[in-house]
Amino acid sequence: MISAIVWGTGNVGRLSIRAVEAHPALKLTGVIVHDPAKAGRDAGDLAGLGRALGVTATTDIEAVLATGPQAVVYAASGDIRPDDALADINGAIRAGAVVVSPALYALYDQRNAPPEMRKAVLDAVAEGGGSLFVSGVDPGWGNDVLPLLVSGVAGTIDVIRCQEIFDYTTYDQPDSVRYLVGMGQPMDYEPPMLAATVPTMVWGGQIRLMARALGVDLDEIRETVDRLPLEDTVTTPSMGEFEKGTQGAVRFEVQGIVEGEPRIVIEHVTRIHASCAPEWPSPPDGDGAHRVIIEGEPRIEVTVEATDQEGNRAAGGNATAVGRLVGAIDWLVDAEPGLYDALDIPLRPAVGKLGGTRP
Known part of the structure; x- marks a missing residue:
C-alpha cells in the first residue's frame, strides 16, 4: 500500500480523503489542516464519511512530512496564495513525496510554465526525488x-x-x-x-x-x-x-x-x-x-x-477531477521523479474498484 496524506480539507480536500480511502493501492496516513478548529478531528468526520478512519488531522506540517509519506494530495487553494502553495508543494517534493494538486494553474501545461516556477519545482525534484502532477477541478x-x-x-x-x-x-x-x-x-x-x-x-x-x-x-x-x-x-x-x-x-x-x-x-x-x-x-x-x-x-x-x-452535479464534477489526480498516484510512484502533465499520465481502468471492495 502507498502511504498518502491529504493537505487541506475544503471542498477538494474532503473529496480527496474519500478518493484516497476508496483507492485499493493507497492508505491514508495523515491529514494536514490550516484551521486549528479542525485539528484533532478524525479524517472520516472531516470528509463526511459517517465513520472514523483512525487518522487525526493536524496543523503540524513538519511532523506529517517527517513520517515520509509516499504521496501528497495537495488540496489547499492556490487561487490567492500561489507562492505559498508552490512553497508547500516543493516542501513535500523535497521530502520525497509524489504530489498531485489542482492548485497551480500555470503548471497545467508544465512545459510552457513560467521558467522560474518550473525551475523551482525541478530543483525540488532533484533534491528530494519526488514528483508533481497538476490538473484542474473544472474538471x-x-x-x-x-x-x-x-x-x-x-x-x-x-x-x-x-x-x-x-x-x-x-x-x-x-x-x-x-x-x-x-x-x-x-x-x-x-x-x-x-x-x-x-x-x-x-x-x-x-x-x-x-x-x-x-x-x-x-x-x-x-x-x-x-x-x-x-x-x-x-x-x-x-x-x-x-x-x-x-x-x-x-x-x-x-x-x-x-x-x-x-x-x-x-x-x-x-x-x-x-x-x-x-x-x-x-x-x-x-x-x-x-x-x-x-x-x-x-x-x-x-x-x-x-x-x-x-444529486449535486458541481460536486460530482469535482469528484471526477479529484479521481483523476488520486488515480495517478500509483503510476507516479512507479515512474521516474519529475514534473508531469496530463499528456504524460495515462488514463487506466479502475482496477480493484468495481463493486466498491478493496483487496
Missing part, C-alpha cells in the same frame, strides 16, 4: 484528455470546444458565486474571475497543452466575456436571494487562435437560476454538465454528467 480531464481522445476518432476537425455548463441554484459556495464570479452583484461590479487575463491565466495552459498534443501552433489566446442581468428576483435554497437587475448569468470563452481562427475553445456558461439566459447552451437536465464538441465531419458531441450522492 481537468474534460479540458485535455477527453477532447484529445475524442479527436482521435474524428475525420476533419474545424473546432474543438470544451464546455462547462452549470446552474448554481442548488450550489452552496456563496463566496465564490457572489464575489469571485459576481452573481447577484450590480452589473458594474468587476468579478475577479472575469477580469482581463484571468481566464487565460486559469485555462490557457489547457489550451496550450491541447495545441501541443494536436501538433498545431497557436497565434495567440483570446478571451470573450458576456454577462446578463436577472430579469426577476430569484431565491436559491442554499445561498438566498439574488435581486432583479443584478448579474444572473455569465458566459466566457478562452480561445486558442490557429491561423487567425478560434480552433480550440474552453467555454463556461454559468447561471444562478435556470430561467437566466435561456438562449445560451443548457445542460440536458439537472444543474450541470461537461461537454466536448468536435465541429467537423462527422460532428461529435460527448456530454458527461457526474452527480454526487446528494
Whole structure:
C-alpha cells in the first residue's frame, strides 16, 4: 500500500480523503489542516464519511512530512496564495513525496510554465526525488484528455470546444458565486474571475497543452466575456436571494487562435437560476454538465454528467477531477521523479474498484 496524506480539507480536500480511502493501492496516513478548529478531528468526520478512519488531522506540517509519506494530495487553494502553495508543494517534493494538486494553474501545461516556477519545482525534484502532477477541478480531464481522445476518432476537425455548463441554484459556495464570479452583484461590479487575463491565466495552459498534443501552433489566446442581468428576483435554497437587475448569468470563452481562427475553445456558461439566459447552451437536465464538441465531419458531441450522492452535479464534477489526480498516484510512484502533465499520465481502468471492495 502507498502511504498518502491529504493537505487541506475544503471542498477538494474532503473529496480527496474519500478518493484516497476508496483507492485499493493507497492508505491514508495523515491529514494536514490550516484551521486549528479542525485539528484533532478524525479524517472520516472531516470528509463526511459517517465513520472514523483512525487518522487525526493536524496543523503540524513538519511532523506529517517527517513520517515520509509516499504521496501528497495537495488540496489547499492556490487561487490567492500561489507562492505559498508552490512553497508547500516543493516542501513535500523535497521530502520525497509524489504530489498531485489542482492548485497551480500555470503548471497545467508544465512545459510552457513560467521558467522560474518550473525551475523551482525541478530543483525540488532533484533534491528530494519526488514528483508533481497538476490538473484542474473544472474538471481537468474534460479540458485535455477527453477532447484529445475524442479527436482521435474524428475525420476533419474545424473546432474543438470544451464546455462547462452549470446552474448554481442548488450550489452552496456563496463566496465564490457572489464575489469571485459576481452573481447577484450590480452589473458594474468587476468579478475577479472575469477580469482581463484571468481566464487565460486559469485555462490557457489547457489550451496550450491541447495545441501541443494536436501538433498545431497557436497565434495567440483570446478571451470573450458576456454577462446578463436577472430579469426577476430569484431565491436559491442554499445561498438566498439574488435581486432583479443584478448579474444572473455569465458566459466566457478562452480561445486558442490557429491561423487567425478560434480552433480550440474552453467555454463556461454559468447561471444562478435556470430561467437566466435561456438562449445560451443548457445542460440536458439537472444543474450541470461537461461537454466536448468536435465541429467537423462527422460532428461529435460527448456530454458527461457526474452527480454526487446528494444529486449535486458541481460536486460530482469535482469528484471526477479529484479521481483523476488520486488515480495517478500509483503510476507516479512507479515512474521516474519529475514534473508531469496530463499528456504524460495515462488514463487506466479502475482496477480493484468495481463493486466498491478493496483487496
